[in-house]
Amino acid sequence: MTKQIVRSLKAKSMQYFGAFLTLLVLNFLLPRMLPGDPIDAIYGDSLVVLTPDMRAHLVEQYHLNEPLRVQFIHYLYSCITLDFGYSYSYNAPVREIIGGALPWTFLLAGTSLFLAVLIALFLGIESGWRRGGLTDRFLFVLFTVLNGVPGYFVGMLLIIFLALKLQLFPIGGAQTLYAGYEGPEYVLDVGKHLVLPMLALSITELSWIYLLMRGSMLGVVNEPFIVTGRLKGLKERVIKYRYAARNALLPVVTRLGIQVGQIVTGVLLIEIVFSYPGVGLVMYDALMSRDLPLLQGILFVLTICVLGCNFTVDLLYPKIDPRVKYA
Amino acid sequence: MPETGISSFKRLSSGLTGLSKISSMSKNPGFPGFGTAGILIVGFVVFLGLFAPYISPFDPWDYSAIPLEKPSDLHPLGTNDIGQDILSELLYGARTSLLFGFFVALLATVFSVLVGLFAGLSEGFTGKFLMLLTDIFIAIPSILLILLLAAYINPDFLSLILILSLFSWQYGARVLYSQTLSLKERPYIYAARNFGAKKLYIISRHLVPDLFPLLLSGFVRRMRYAVFMEAGLAFMGISDPSTKSWGLMMNRAMEFVYIGTWKWWLLPTGVLLSLTILGYSLLGYFLEEHVDKRHRKVN
Numbered sequence: 001m002t003k004q005i006v007r008s009l010k011a012k013s014m015q016y017f018g019a020f021l022t023l024l025v026l027n028f029l030l031p032r033m034l035p036g037d038p039i040d041a042i043y044g045d046s047l048v049v050l051t052p053d054m055r056a057h058l059v060e061q062y063h064l065n066e067p068l069r070v071q072f073i074h075y076l077y078s079c080i081t082l083d084f085g086y087s088y089s090y091n092a093p094v095r096e097i098i099g100g101a102l103p104w105t106f107l108l109a110g111t112s113l114f115l116a117v118l119i120a121l122f123l124g125i126e127s128g129w130r131r132g133g134l135t136d137r138f139l140f141v142l143f144t145v146l147n148g149v150p151g152y153f154v155g156m157l158l159i160i161f162l163a164l165k166l167q168l169f170p171i172g173g174a175q176t177l178y179a180g181y182e183g184p185e186y187v188l189d190v191g192k193h194l195v196l197p198m199l200a201l202s203i204t205e206l207s208w209i210y211l212l213m214r215g216s217m218l219g220v221v222n223e224p225f226i227v228t229g230r231l232k233g234l235k236e237r238v239i240k241y242r243y244a245a246r247n248a249l250l251p252v253v254t255r256l257g258i259q260v261g262q263i264v265t266g267v268l269l270i271e272i273v274f275s276y277p278g279v280g281l282v283m284y285d286a287l288m289s290r291d292l293p294l295l296q297g298i299l300f301v302l303t304i305c306v307l308g309c310n311f312t313v314d315l316l317y318p319k320i321d322p323r324v325k326y327a
Numbered sequence: 328m329p330e331t332g333i334s335s336f337k338r339l340s341s342g343l344t345g346l347s348k349i350s351s352m353s354k355n356p357g358f359p360g361f362g363t364a365g366i367l368i369v370g371f372v373v374f375l376g377l378f379a380p381y382i383s384p385f386d387p388w389d390y391s392a393i394p395l396e397k398p399s400d401l402h403p404l405g406t407n408d409i410g411q412d413i414l415s416e417l418l419y420g421a422r423t424s425l426l427f428g429f430f431v432a433l434l435a436t437v438f439s440v441l442v443g444l445f446a447g448l449s450e451g452f453t454g455k456f457l458m459l460l461t462d463i464f465i466a467i468p469s470i471l472l473i474l475l476l477a478a479y480i481n482p483d484f485l486s487l488i489l490i491l492s493l494f495s496w497q498y499g500a501r502v503l504y505s506q507t508l509s510l511k512e513r514p515y516i517y518a519a520r521n522f523g524a525k526k527l528y529i530i531s532r533h534l535v536p537d538l539f540p541l542l543l544s545g546f547v548r549r550m551r552y553a554v555f556m557e558a559g560l561a562f563m564g565i566s567d568p569s570t571k572s573w574g575l576m577m578n579r580a581m582e583f584v585y586i587g588t589w590k591w592w593l594l595p596t597g598v599l600l601s602l603t604i605l606g607y608s609l610l611g612y613f614l615e616e617h618v619d620k621r622h623r624k625v626n
Contacts, residue, residue, distance in 0.1 A: 014459065015459070015462040015463055015465075015466050016466055018459065018462075018463035018466070019463050019464075019466035019467045022463060022467060022472075023467070023472070026472065026475065026476075027475070030475070030476070030479045031479065034479060034480070137358070140355065140358075141358075144605070144608065144609075145605055147604075147605075147608060148601045148602070148603075148604035148605035148608055149597075149601040149604075150555065150558060150559065150562075150597075150600065150601065150604075152559075152562055152577065153577065153593075153597035153600070153601060156577070156580075156581055156584060156589070156593060156597070157597075159584060160584060160589055160593075164584070164585065211355055214355055215355040218355065258465075260468070261468035261469065261470060261471070262470075264468065264470070264471070265470045265559065268563070269559060269562065269563070272562070272563065273581065283474070284563060284564070287474075287478060287563060287564050287565070288564055290478070292478060292479070295474075295475070295478050296475070299471045299472075299474060299475050302468070302471055303467075303468055303471050303472075306468040306471070307466065307468070310466060
């Protein structure tokens with residue numbers, strides 16, 4: 001058993017290490033493989049005009065006058081020290097920009113995912129349990145339809161109706177700038193700005209998590225141990241949550257872990273719609289102004305986050321489901 | 328309970344954990360109307376895309392109209408910020424979305440067949456290597472790498488199709504791999520192998536026909552994903568500027584949300600995009616159920 005776990009850990013680590021290596025190599029090779037000067041590949045389309053001095057400085061910084069393997073070692077070193085270079089469109093080191101944006105993204109993603117998972121699991125359990133009933137059919141059709149609506153469209157509709165027409169919430173941003181709020185006022189202000197993007201993101205994530213949970217419940221409700229529970233005269237609530245839902249939850253947890261990448265996509269798009277100052281918006285700015293050092297830095301950090309999440313779920317899985325023995 | 332395709336897959340992959348569990352996901356059986364609704368919706372979008380040049384009132388690239396005009400008899404959905412007819416843009420967008428979805432799904436399916444089936448039939452290093460490659464691709468957050476690639480090479484329509492298909496074959500390959508492992512022990516394939524049939528022959532003569540229903544539902548699922556991604560990438564500013572894209576239209580419409588143009592600009596575009604994605608989902612449900620039925624008969 002322990003031997004098996006160790007062996008599978010080795011396989012898993014290899015998988016994630018491979019993914020990480022692919023990212024590193026692509027990040028390193030892309031600007032150097034393109035025709036012409038890597039500096040032109042990185043800065044050619046951006047809005048900054050490079051003076052010979054800046055050019056010389058960049059050659060120095062990226063060690064471009066040295067052999068490729070030396071460059072790679074320097075590149076690895078800069079990755080470890082999180083030194084992603086300098087962003088000319090923001091006029092600040094990339095690391096600082098990302099550091100300033102990440103907390104907003106975590107706030108938005110964390111709160112909406114929490115909300116979405118909570119509601120989706122509850123609705124999915126109830127819906128799957130009452131398979132074929134009116135509630136079930138209504139919820140199933142509703143979320144099947146919602147599942148097709150892209151999050152950014154939901155976001156824009158929320159802006160139009162709740163922010164522009166009813167003026168309940170601010171249109172965008174994460175806080176009222178230059179208002180000088182402090183303490184509880186500040187928290188309230190941030191909260192108000194958070195509501196709409198959080199709602200948009202939750203609605204989008206809700207639909208597929210619900211569909212997953214419902215499908216998983218359907219696979220469990222006819223299992224023999226449910227019948228056993230009934231024969232034992234257990235309460236409906238106990239069978240539903242402790243017998244059925246507990247088992248149906250397992251594949252959903254796995255999927256959630258795998259889908260972190262998809263969730264990140266959702267966050268990026270929602271941030272663009274609401275001008276929410278997280279990494280998504282910065283990435284959009286970087287794409288628009290072709291600020292590639294900034295873009296590379298963001299994608300690098302995000303990929304590490306996603307891989308980390310997936311790996312954690314993989315490691316936790318045998319703990320959640322004791323029946324799983326790694327093969 | 329009769330054994331469904333999915334539960335037989337579960338049995339096959341019961342040794343595998345974590346990432347490979349993905350295929351035991353949605354077992355939501357659809358409702359009777361789902362298949363018909365899916366076919367109708369997809370048919371409608373195909374019609375729009377196919378006949379875009381004939382039903383469009385204007386050339387969607389012609390910017391000679393007055394910008395931001397309200398809907399009129401001449402321009403049923405008004406004009407955009409640079410004076411292009413929105414209805415025509417919408418119709419040509421259907422064309423882009425369809426072509427993109429179709430070719431990405433086709434390429435990705437071909438890749439997944441090649442990798443999954445070859446890995447299933449090859450013993451030893453080749454098979455192991457192919458599956459490691461698949462697992463690595465499953466672990467990579469593809470959207471991030473697509474963005475990175477797109478930022479460097481300023482992709483046109485064709486290279487966008489290539490990039491996206493390069494990152495959408497991996498799940499299919501995993502599923503096909505485990506199916507192949509079980510199929511190759513069936514007597515007729517076993518016999519063919521013992522007669523010295525080449526892998527490509529077994530794949531094309533036995534495995535692909537056997538797995539056709541599975542391939543078809545996978546194809547539709549990838550088409551849905553591709554349509555969603557095309558719009559999303561265009562919304563983030565990554566698209567071929569010489570094609571019309573719903574995502575790009577919505578990005579442009581977003582800037583003018585404040586002056587009431589959203590009713591005939593943003594809304595029809597968003598609804599049509601959502602409807603298309605829904606259509607593929609419904610079609611997918613429908614096909615997946617039929618895959619199940621077939622499997623019940625076979626097993």
